[in-house]
Amino acid sequence: MAAEASTGMNERVIRVRLKRQDGPDARPRWESFDVPVGTGSNVTSVLQWICAHPVTVEGKNTTPPVYDSGCLEEVCGSCTMVVNGRVRQACSALIDHYCPKDGDELTLEPMTKFPVVRDLSVDRSRLFSNLERMRAWVPVDGTYDLGAGPEETPEAQQTRYVLSTCMSCGCCLEACPQYTLETDEEAWDRAFVGAAVISQARYFNMHETGSSLKKVRLTELSGPGGVSDCGNAQNCVNVCPKEIPLTESIAAIGRQVTAHNIRQFFSGD
Amino acid sequence: MAGASQQQRVIVVGGGLAGLAAAVRITEGGIPVDLFSIVPVKRSHSVCAQGGINACNDIARQQGYSEHEHFDETIYGGDFLAHQPPVYEMAQMAPRIIDLLDRMGVPFNRTAEGQRDLRLFGGSLYKRTHFSGATTGQQLMYALDEQVRRAEAAGKVHKYEHWEFLRPVLDEMGACRGIVAQDLRTMQIRAFRADAVVMATGGCGLVFGQSTNSVMCTGAAASRCYQAGVKYANGEFIQVHPTAIPGADKLRLMSESARGEGGRVWVPGKKDASGAWGPHPQPGMDPRQIPDEDRYYFLEERYPAYGNIVPRDIATREIFNVCLEGMGVGGGRMVYLDLSFKPREELERKLGGIMEIYRKFVGEDPCEFPMKIFPGVHYSMGGLWTRYTPKSDLRGLEKGAPGNMMTNVEGLYAFGEVNYQYHGANRLGANALLSCIFDGLFNGESVVNYVRDNAHAPASAVEQGLYAGAEQIEGDKEKDLLARDGDQNVYEISAELGDEMTEASTVIKTGERLQRAIDKVAELRDRYRRIGVADASMWTNQALSFAKSVGDMIAIGDAILRGGMLREESRGSHYRADHPERNDERFLKSTIAEFDPQSKTASITFEDVEVGMVEPRKRTYGKIEPASGQKAGAKTEPAGASN
Numbered sequence: 082m083a084a085e086a087s088t089g090m091n092e093r094v095i096r097v098r099l100k101r102q103d104g105p106d107a108r109p110r111w112e113s114f115d116v117p118v119g120t121g122s123n124v125t126s127v128l129q130w131i132c133a134h135p136v137t138v139e140g141k142n143t144t145p146p147v148y149d150s151g152c153l154e155e156v157c158g159s160c161t162m163v164v165n166g167r168v169r170q171a172c173s174a175l176i177d178h179y180c181p182k183d184g185d186e187l188t189l190e191p192m193t194k195f196p197v198v199r200d201l202s203v204d205r206s207r208l209f210s211n212l213e214r215m216r217a218w219v220p221v222d223g224t225y226d227l228g229a230g231p232e233e234t235p236e237a238q239q240t241r242y243v244l245s246t247c248m249s250c251g252c253c254l255e256a257c258p259q260y261t262l263e264t265d266e267e268a269w270d271r272a273f274v275g276a277a278v279i280s281q282a283r284y285f286n287m288h289e290t291g292s293s294l295k296k297v298r299l300t301e302l303s304g305p306g307g308v309s310d311c312g313n314a315q316n317c318v319n320v321c322p323k324e325i326p327l328t329e330s331i332a333a334i335g336r337q338v339t340a341h342n343i344r345q346f347f348s349g350d
Numbered sequence: 351m352a353g354a355s356q357q358q359r360v361i362v363v364g365g366g367l368a369g370l371a372a373a374v375r376i377t378e379g380g381i382p383v384d385l386f387s388i389v390p391v392k393r394s395h396s397v398c399a400q401g402g403i404n405a406c407n408d409i410a411r412q413q414g415y416s417e418h419e420h421f422d423e424t425i426y427g428g429d430f431l432a433h434q435p436p437v438y439e440m441a442q443m444a445p446r447i448i449d450l451l452d453r454m455g456v457p458f459n460r461t462a463e464g465q466r467d468l469r470l471f472g473g474s475l476y477k478r479t480h481f482s483g484a485t486t487g488q489q490l491m492y493a494l495d496e497q498v499r500r501a502e503a504a505g506k507v508h509k510y511e512h513w514e515f516l517r518p519v520l521d522e523m524g525a526c527r528g529i530v531a532q533d534l535r536t537m538q539i540r541a542f543r544a545d546a547v548v549m550a551t552g553g554c555g556l557v558f559g560q561s562t563n564s565v566m567c568t569g570a571a572a573s574r575c576y577q578a579g580v581k582y583a584n585g586e587f588i589q590v591h592p593t594a595i596p597g598a599d600k601l602r603l604m605s606e607s608a609r610g611e612g613g614r615v616w617v618p619g620k621k622d623a624s625g626a627w628g629p630h631p632q633p634g635m636d637p638r639q640i641p642d643e644d645r646y647y648f649l650e651e652r653y654p655a656y657g658n659i660v661p662r663d664i665a666t667r668e669i670f671n672v673c674l675e676g677m678g679v680g681g682g683r684m685v686y687l688d689l690s691f692k693p694r695e696e697l698e699r700k701l702g703g704i705m706e707i708y709r710k711f712v713g714e715d716p717c718e719f720p721m722k723i724f725p726g727v728h729y730s731m732g733g734l735w736t737r738y739t740p741k742s743d744l745r746g747l748e749k750g751a752p753g754n755m756m757t758n759v760e761g762l763y764a765f766g767e768v769n770y771q772y773h774g775a776n777r778l779g780a781n782a783l784l785s786c787i788f789d790g791l792f793n794g795e796s797v798v799n800y801v802r803d804n805a806h807a808p809a810s811a812v813e814q815g816l817y818a819g820a821e822q823i824e825g826d827k828e829k830d831l832l833a834r835d836g837d838q839n840v841y842e843i844s845a846e847l848g849d850e851m852t853e854a855s856t857v858i859k860t861g862e863r864l865q866r867a868i869d870k871v872a873e874l875r876d877r878y879r880r881i882g883v884a885d886a887s888m889w890t891n892q893a894l895s896f897a898k899s900v901g902d903m904i905a906i907g908d909a910i911l912r913g914g915m916l917r918e919e920s921r922g923s924h925y926r927a928d929h930p931e932r933n934d935e936r937f938l939k940s941t942i943a944e945f946d947p948q949s950k951t952a953s954i955t956f957e958d959v960e961v962g963m964v965e966p967r968k969r970t971y972g973k974i975e976p977a978s979g980q981k982a983g984a985k986t987e988p989a990g991a992s993n
C-alpha cells in the first residue's frame with residue numbers, strides 16, 4: 082500500500098468530506114480530512130493516505146475509514162462509491178479532474194441501494210444472488226475433453242465480448258430509479274433485478290449452449306422483478322463504466338420475453 | 351458418490367483462476383468444496399490479466415510449432431530452473447484447456463472465418479496466444495466464476511467470501527486437517543475441518559510496495575503457511591514487467607500484448623559517427639516531432655530475432671540500463687512504448703481494454719502519442735514448495751497421483767501463482783493463466799484421489815480439541831496485536847518494506863545491497879512489535895487485518911532476500927551484478943526457505959532441479975552486443991515463422 086497519495090507533481094491540499102457509518106445500524110456522520118495530492122492521485126490513493134493518517138481537520142484522531150478496493154484499474158468492480166454525488170469507481174476517479182485547485186472539496190459517500198457494511202463499504206450480495214436466479218452460466222457437460230465450443234463470427238464475438246465485461250460493480254443499479262434498497266433477502270427473488278442482470282441474461286441467451294436455459298431465464302424475467310419493472314429512464318447506460326449497451330440489452334430481452342409469453346400462451350405450459 | 355463419504359470436504363483458499371478451476375474439478379470428482387476468499391471471488395486479482403493464454407494450436411502446428419516446442423520455450427524462458435515433468439504435462443494439456451474455456455463461453459477473439467484468433471507474445475516466434483480483447487483474465491475468470499456459481503446453486507460449493515485465511519490446522523502427525531479463518535465483517539475467528547486444503551492465494555506483489563498486483567496480493571496467506579512449516583521455494587525470483595505505467599498508488603500494467611501486436615519500444619537518441627547511440631540533445635521534446643533516425647529502437651537493434659518480444663527479464667534490464675545510460679525520456683526513468691503508428695480501429699478491437707486504461711489513468715490517447723512506461727514488479731515465480739509424481743520417463747506427471755502439487759505438509763496443496771512450479775527463473779507472458787487453470791483441472795484430480803484414499807481418519811472424526819487449540823492461538827495473537835499501543839505506524843512500516851525490497855531485490859542486485867536489506871527488514875520486524883492499531887472495533891476492522899498482513903509480509907520479505915543473497919549467480923529475473931553469469935554447477939537448484947521460529951528468519955538450502963528432456967543451454971535470445979556487433983550463440987531460431 083502506498084503511503085504517498087501523489088507522484089510529486091502539482092502538489093496541493095484538498096478537503097475530503099467522508100460519510101461515515103460504524104455499522105449497518107449505526108447513524109451516519111460526516112468527517113473531513115485535509116489530504117495532500119498531486120498529479121496521478123485518485124480517490125483510492127486519497128483513502129489510502131487517510132488510513133495512514135486518520136486525523137480529522139479538527140485534529141481529532143479517528144479510525145481509518147473502511148472502503149473496498151482490489152485491482153486499482155477499474156476491472157474488478159470493488160471500489161464503487163458515490164464521488165461528488167455521482168456513482169463510479171474510486172480507483173479511476175482522478176483528483177486532477179475533481180479538485181484541480183488547492184482547497185477544492187471532494188465528497189465521498191457509500192452507494193445507497195445496498196446495505197452499508199461500514200463507512201464506504203456496502204454489501205452487494207443481492208447482485209450475485211440475482212445472477213444465480215438468472216442461471217447466468219453455460220451448462221457445459223463437465224471438464225472432460227469434448228473438443229472446441231461452438232464456432233462464432235467475429236461480429237457475434239464482439240457483441241458478446243462487450244456484454245461479458247460487466248464487472249458487477251453496481252453503478253447501473255445505484256443510478257436506476259426502479260432499483261431500490263432491499264435488506265430482506267427473502268424479497269430478492271421478487272424485487273427488480275436491474276440492468277446488469279438483464280444484460281447478462283441476454284449474454285447467455287446469445288450463446289449456443291447457454292441458450293438451452295433461455296426459457297428458464299425468460300420465465301424469471303417475465304415475472305415480478307423482471308424486465309417489465311424497467312421504466313426506461315436510461316440512467317443505467319449513462320453510468321456504466323464499461324459502456325455496456327444496457328438499454329439495447331433491455332430492449333432485446335423485452336422482445337424475447339414477449340415472444341416467450343406468446344409461445345407459452347399458445348402451448349399452454 | 352461412490353468412495354466419497356458425505357462428510358468428506360475439501361477447502362479451497364482463494365477464488366482466482368486457480369481456486370475456481372480447482373473447485374470445479376474437485377466437485378466434479380464428487381467432493382464438496384468450501385471456498386474461502388477475502389473478496390467476492392469474482393473480484394479476485396486474476397481479472398487483471400490482460401494479454402492472453404498460451405497453447406499450441408492448428409495454425410502454429412502447421413508452421414512447425416508443437417506442444418513440445420511450447421514446453422521447450424517455457425523451460426528456456428525460465429532459464430532451466432523449472433522442474434521439467436510438470437511443464438511438459440502443462441504444455442500437453444494446454445490446447446484442451448482452451449477448448450474447455452471455449453465451451454464455457456469465453457468470448458475469444460475470432461478471425462474472419464470464425465476461428466479463434468491468435469497473437470504473438472514474448473519469448474516465442476509463433477503466434478500461440480489466445481485472447482479475449484485485452485481483458486483475457488477477466489473473461490476467463492467470469493467463465494469459471496459462472497461454473498462455480500452453478501455448482502453453488504447445486505449445493506456442491508459453499509462460498510465463504512469476505513473470510514480471510516489465518517493458518518492451516520495440522521494434527522500431531524503434521525498433516526493438514528483444516529484451517530483457521532476470520533470473518534472480515536464480524537471479525538469472528540473460526541476453525542474449519544477439511545480432508546484436504548488447497549491454497550490458491552496468488553502472488554505477493556505488495557511486499558514490494560507498488561506493483562501491478564491487486565491490493566489483496568500481500569503474500570500473507572503463503573507466509574502463514576511458511577511460518578507453519580511449509581517450505582517456500584525460489585522466492586528471489588520476482589518478475590519485473592518491462593512495461594508498466596508509473597502511478598501514485600499502483601503501477602498499472604501495459605500488457606505484453608501491446609508489443610505482441612507490434613508495439614515498438616524506443617527512446618530519443620543520437621547516433622555518433624561510429625554508429626553508437628547517445629542521449630538526444632532534447633530528450634523531453636514532443637515525441638511525435640522526433641524523426642525516425644533519432645529514435646533508438648534498442649530492443650530491435652540488440653535482439654534482431656525477437657526484437658520487442660524478448661522475454662520480460664531481458665526487456666526489463668535493457669530498459670533499466672538504457673535509462674541508467676541517461677537515455678530515458680526526458681533524461682528520467684521512462685521509455686516510449688509506441689503503437690501510435692497503427693490504425694485506431696485495429697487498436698481498439700484488439701487492445702481496447704489497455705488503451706482505455708492508459709487514457710483513463712494518464713489522460714493521453716495512445717493511438718496518438720507513444721506511451722510512457724517503466725518496469726514494475728509483477729509476478730512471483732517462487733512460492734510454496736510442492737512435489738509431484740513424474741511418469742517414469744519424466745515426460746509429464748502421473749495423472750491423479752495424490753502427491754501432485756502437494757506441499758511438504760500432507761494434505762496441503764498449493765495451486766496457481768502461490769506455488770513455485772512451471773516458470774523457473776522467469777515466466778513467459780500468457781503462461782500464468784495457463785498454469786493456474788492447469789493446476790486446478792489437472793491436479794484437482796489428485797486432491798480428489800488423496801481424499802478418497804486417505805489413510806487418515808476423516809476430518810469429521812478428528813477431536814475438536816485440535817481446532818479449539820488452533821482458534822485459541824489466532825485469538826491470542828490478535829489480542830496481543832490489539833494490545834500494542836506503540837508509536838510505530840504500520841502503514842509506514844509497509845511502505846518502507848516496499849521501498850527497501852524494490853531497491854535491493856528487483857532488477858539489479860548485489861550481495862552487499864541484499865545484506866543491507868536483510869538488516870533493514872530485521873529493523874522493521876523489531877519496529878513492528880511496537881505498532882499501534884488505530885481501530886479497536888470488532889466490526890469490519892480493515893486496519894487490524896492490514897496490520898496482521900504486514901507482519902507476514904516482513905517474514906516473506908526476509909525469505910526472498912536471503913535466497914537472493916545466497917544465490918551467487920545470475921539466472922532469469924535474478925541478476926546479481928557481482929555474479930553476472932549463470933552457474934549451473936552450483937545453482938541449477940531450487941532455493942528452499944524454511945522458517946526458523948526462534949530467529950523468525952529463513953534458513954536456506956538448495957535442492958536439485960529435475961531436468962528430464964531438455965539439457966540446459968546458453969540463454970541469449972540471439973543477442974547482438976551493442977558495441978561488438980557479435981551475435982551470441984542461441985538455439986536454432988526458427989526463421990520468419992511468426993505469422
Ligand SMILES: Cc1cc2nc3c(=O)[nH]c(=O)nc-3n(C[C@H](O)[C@H](O)[C@H](O)COP(=O)(O)OP(=O)(O)OC[C@H]3O[C@@H](n4cnc5c(N)ncnc54)[C@H](O)[C@@H]3O)c2cc1C
Nearest residue numbers: 364365366367368396399401402515552766767780782783
Ligand atoms: C496486471 C496483470 C496482468 C496479467 N496478465 C497476464 C496475462 O495476460 N497472461 C497470463 O498468463 N498471466 C497474466 N498475469 C498473471 C496472472 O494474472 C496471475 O498470475 C494469476 O491470475 C494468478 O491467479 P491465482 O488464481 O493464482 O491467484 P489470484 O487471482 O491472485 O487469486 C487469489 C485468491 O486468493 C484469495 N486470497 C488471498 N489471500 C487470502 C487469504 N489470506 N484468505 C482468503 N483468501 C485469500 C483472494 O481473495 C483471491 O480470491 C497478469 C498479472 C497482472 C498483475
Ligand code: SF4
Nearest residue numbers: 257311312314315317
Ligand atoms: S432503463 Fe430501466 S434499468 Fe435502466 S435505469 Fe432506467 S429503469 Fe433502471
Ligand code: SF4
Nearest residue numbers: 247248250251253321
Ligand atoms: S452493467 Fe455496467 S454498471 Fe452495471 S454492474 Fe455491469 S459494469 Fe457495472
Ligand code: FES
Nearest residue numbers: 151153155158172
Ligand atoms: S479497485 Fe477494482 S475497480 Fe476500482
